[in-house]
Amino acid sequence: MERFGSVSFGPVLLVCLMSGASALLHTANLHSQCKSCDPHPADCRSYQCISNCSVSKVCPNPQDVCAAVWWRQAGVVTVETRCHNPTQPLRGVMLEDYSSSDCVLTIRHASGHNLRLCACTGRDCNERMLLNKPSEDLELVIMTASENKPFRLPQLCKFCDFESTECNATGVCESSCNITSICEDPEEVCVSAWRRSEGKALIETVCHNPALKFRGQYLTDYNNTRCEMKKVKGMEDFYICSCNAEECNDRLIFTGEADRVSLSAERKNLLTLLLLVLVPLLIAAVLLVSLFYFVCVCRQQKCKVPATKGMDSETCAIIMSDDNRSDSSSANANSLNHNTELLPVQLDAVVGKGRFAEVFRAKLKQASESPQTVAVKIFPYDEYASWKTEWEIFSDAELQHENVLQFITAEDRKTARQYWLITAYHERGNLQEFLSQHVIGWDELCQLGRSLARGVAHLHSDRTPCGRAKVAIVHRDLKSANVLVKSDLTCCLCDFGLSLRLDSSTSPEELANSGQVGTARYMAPEVLESRMDLENIESFKQADVYSMALVLWEIMSRCSATGDVREYEPPFGKLKEHPCVESMKDDVIRDRLRPEIPASWSNHMGVHLLSSTIEECWDHDPEARLTAQCVVERFGDISSAVIPPLSSDIKSTEDSGNDQK
Ligand code: ADE
Numbered sequence: 001m002e003r004f005g006s007v008s009f010g011p012v013l014l015v016c017l018m019s020g021a022s023a024l025l026h027t028a029n030l031h032s033q034c035k036s037c038d039p040h041p042a043d044c045r046s047y048q049c050i051s052n053c054s055v056s057k058v059c060p061n062p063q064d065v066c067a068a069v070w071w072r073q074a075g076v077v078t079v080e081t082r083c084h085n086p087t088q089p090l091r092g093v094m095l096e097d098y099s100s101s102d103c104v105l106t107i108r109h110a111s112g113h114n115l116r117l118c119a120c121t122g123r124d125c126n127e128r129m130l131l132n133k134p135s136e137d138l139e140l141v142i143m144t145a146s147e148n149k150p151f152r153l154p155q156l157c158k159f160c161d162f163e164s165t166e167c168n169a170t171g172v173c174e175s176s177c178n179i180t181s182i183c184e185d186p187e188e189v190c191v192s193a194w195r196r197s198e199g200k201a202l203i204e205t206v207c208h209n210p211a212l213k214f215r216g217q218y219l220t221d222y223n224n225t226r227c228e229m230k231k232v233k234g235m236e237d238f239y240i241c242s243c244n245a246e247e248c249n250d251r252l253i254f255t256g257e258a259d260r261v262s263l264s265a266e267r268k269n270l271l272t273l274l275l276l277v278l279v280p281l282l283i284a285a286v287l288l289v290s291l292f293y294f295v296c297v298c299r300q301q302k303c304k305v306p307a308t309k310g311m312d313s314e315t316c317a318i319i320m321s322d323d324n325r326s327d328s329s330s331a332n333a334n335s336l337n338h339n340t341e342l343l344p345v346q347l348d349a350v351v352g353k354g355r356f357a358e359v360f361r362a363k364l365k366q367a368s369e370s371p372q373t374v375a376v377k378i379f380p381y382d383e384y385a386s387w388k389t390e391w392e393i394f395s396d397a398e399l400q401h402e403n404v405l406q407f408i409t410a411e412d413r414k415t416a417r418q419y420w421l422i423t424a425y426h427e428r429g430n431l432q433e434f435l436s437q438h439v440i441g442w443d444e445l446c447q448l449g450r451s452l453a454r455g456v457a458h459l460h461s462d463r464t465p466c467g468r469a470k471v472a473i474v475h476r477d478l479k480s481a482n483v484l485v486k487s488d489l490t491c492c493l494c495d496f497g498l499s500l501r502l503d504s505s506t507s508p509e510e511l512a513n514s515g516q517v518g519t520a521r522y523m524a525p526e527v528l529e530s531r532m533d534l535e536n537i538e539s540f541k542q543a544d545v546y547s548m549a550l551v552l553w554e555i556m557s558r559c560s561a562t563g564d565v566r567e568y569e570p571p572f573g574k575l576k577e578h579p580c581v582e583s584m585k586d587d588v589i590r591d592r593l594r595p596e597i598p599a600s601w602s603n604h605m606g607v608h609l610l611s612s613t614i615e616e617c618w619d620h621d622p623e624a625r626l627t628a629q630c631v632v633e634r635f636g637d638i639s640s641a642v643i644p645p646l647s648s649d650i651k652s653t654e655d656s657g658n659d660q661k
Contacts, residue, residue: 032059033123034066035081042070042079047131049105051079056124059083065098066126070105070116072156072182081126086119095119104130107182116182154183156246157190158205165203169194169229169239173252175205180247183207189222189242190249194229196237205249210242229254342411343422345376351429356386356497361425364408374408375425378418386497387419393496394421398470403455405484405494423494431491431551432480435558436568442561442606442642444489449555449610450635451490452483456548457628459493460541471503474540477518478547480554480570502537511535520584521572522547526622528585542622548631549617553595556611561604571595594618606642610634 037053044050051068059066060083067084069091070077084090086098093108098119103126105116118129131154160177167173175192183189188207191214195202208214210222217232219242227241227249243249344365352359357379363371379387387410393399394407406424413420428434431448440448458465462472475482475493482495498517500506516523516530524546526532526539533539550571558568572587572595573579579587587593597615602608613634616626626634 030062032064032066032083032121033057034059034064034083035068035124035127036083037079037081039069039078039080042077042129044077044131049077049079049129049131051081051127051129053079053081053127057083061085063087065119065121066103066124067095067098067117067119068103068105068126068129070118070129079129084119090117090119091115093117101125102130103128107184154186155188155190155207155244156180156182157188157207158192158247158250159183159207160203160205162202162204165194165201167194167201167203167252169196169201169237169254171254173203173254175203175250175252177203177205177250181207185209187211189219189244190227190247191219191222191240191242192227192229192249192252193241194239194252194254203252208242214242215240224248227252342413343409345374345420345422346371347376351375354495354497356383357421362422364422373425373427375423377421377423379420381417381419384419387421389499390421390496391419393473393499393501394423396471396473396501398464398468399459399473401455401458401465403451403490403492404458405492426484426486426492428485428487428489430481430494431483431485431554432568432570434485435480435554438558439560439565440555440558442559442604445555445559445561445607445610446635446639447489448485448491449552450632450639451492452548452551452555453628453631453635455483455491455493456544457632459499460544460628471501472537472541474500474502474537474544475547476500476540476544477522478544478551479519479522480551483551500540502540511537516581518543518547520581521570521579522550523581523584523588524618524622525585525589525620528581528588532622539622541627542625545617545625545628545631546622548628549614549625550595552610552614552617552631553597556601556607556614557595559607562598562600562607563603564598564600566598592620604642606638609638609642613638 033056035051035053036055036057037051040052042049043052049070063085064083065086067082067090069080069082072078084095086095089095091108093115095117097104097106099121101120101122103118103120105118108115108117116129116131118126120126158175158177158179159181160175160179163175163177165173165176173194184207187209189210191204191206191208193204193215195204206214208219210219215232215238217240219240221228221230222242222244224241224243225245225248227243229239229241229252232238232240239252239254241249241252346363346365348361348363350358351361354377357377360376360378362374362376364374365371377390391410394410400406405426408422408424411420411422431452456475456478459473459475462470464470473496475496475498477495477498478493482493483491484494486492500510511534516527518527520528524543527543527546532543553571554568558565572584572593594615597611601611613626613631616624617631619625
């Protein structure tokens, strides 16, 4: 028993052990282990792709081999890995070559899809897929999904060989091929041919290497992105096109049509370009023209001096214009038009007396108009030079400004042996008279002071407020008696008998001889001393600014905003006195005196600030003085910064224009 047992049991055990081991071994050998991932982007380089699948699975069936499905969509290579029973079709395709350990992708046209499939035997052999290796000398390039290295993928082309078609080789035809193929060779391009054979039209769609002849022809247009059909020379009804873009051989553009298409595309492009360029240009031009127009209109309106009531060119004796100004510059009055009708002026009363002339209030009686009050400055024939100087100054049309006395005309009244200057009339009279009779408030101070500075700034400027060129003029006799007060309590400058035009027409001699003129009381120290730099036109302006500062002081001295207002007094002394140059020199140069700035002027911030401005204007050093334009700006800054207390406002309003009793 024991022997039987030992004899019979031993071999059975051995067989069992062996068969168990063999079964285990068999199972291990027969069940493949494969990469098994749903579609995901693959990493392709050169002519191989790595699936990037991290799942490795023992296949459920012993027959299963490893397989991969490869396709390209929108330039991305996608791979699906799986176990596959090779006795069954994969994506409708029976795989034959699966015994190799390499998974070599081959193109399959499965129900219109462009796929590459492969199958292999061996653990995870579908991890790496090989594309059909093209000949070694060709550049092997395809796109990697993971890196942006430039690889070239084989082209996707329509590939139906021959198909009958309705296309009659005109216009644009669709191939109606429903097979898109990945070309075998990355060098291959898409090609289409149209031919008519035995009355039947055929379209051929293929991949083709342009290095080789196609139907006996070398392809010339294979770098196109569109398939533009060209008639094959010497062949009836035979057209070929080639192109290098995905499925570009599906749409066949016949010659002529291609031209037309490209022509119309070009036209479209040109039109778009024109629209893009011309429309903004046109808009810009329209805007510019409108802007220009508005600026002009604005300028004209802004700069227009209101027409003198009742004046017209025919009734004016001598209308000041650029034309007759050149006449007037000649040395005597004979250059005037003596035939010109004189204005119907009736003199009323003397309103002022100057060095060389008297000023009358007068009535200008124009037909069909009610009489206009004007001022007539009458020069005796002996004072021709003064009349001429002032006329020349007035005759510059660019002098017109709201703060400069408005000029109407000049006349040679031969029978009376008089020269006339007819101007606007201002019933408030001159500033000296006005200040001696009125106390003013802060607002009036600002109005009178700023308008005075504006008038001087305009006179000195070589530009009109509208930007036109203008000759700079210096007044040289600025004083409160030569400033008129208009009805709106603004100032205008008058009496230009000593004025000088600072242009090339003024000779250096004239400048050199023009050393000491004006009224001693208002003369700047350098004028009193006759030490002006006569070659520098700025020095004339600086002397005017000094005089203007004294006038500003006069205005300030009558302002009630500081509390106490003294009697009107001209700068440096009593009204009736006429200090001579020598006594003024003692005060202004030797003693460096200036009109007093009372301590009470610091009670009002605005007056205090303006006092400092005035002091800067009467600086002994002409160069250190402010310009008239700067004073205008100071007035603007100070008047807008200073808001006087309500009570002071009311007081100043009440004060303004009140006769002093
Ligand atoms: N005094 C001098 N010129 C005058 C004018 N134009 N109007 C009033 N008074 C003046």
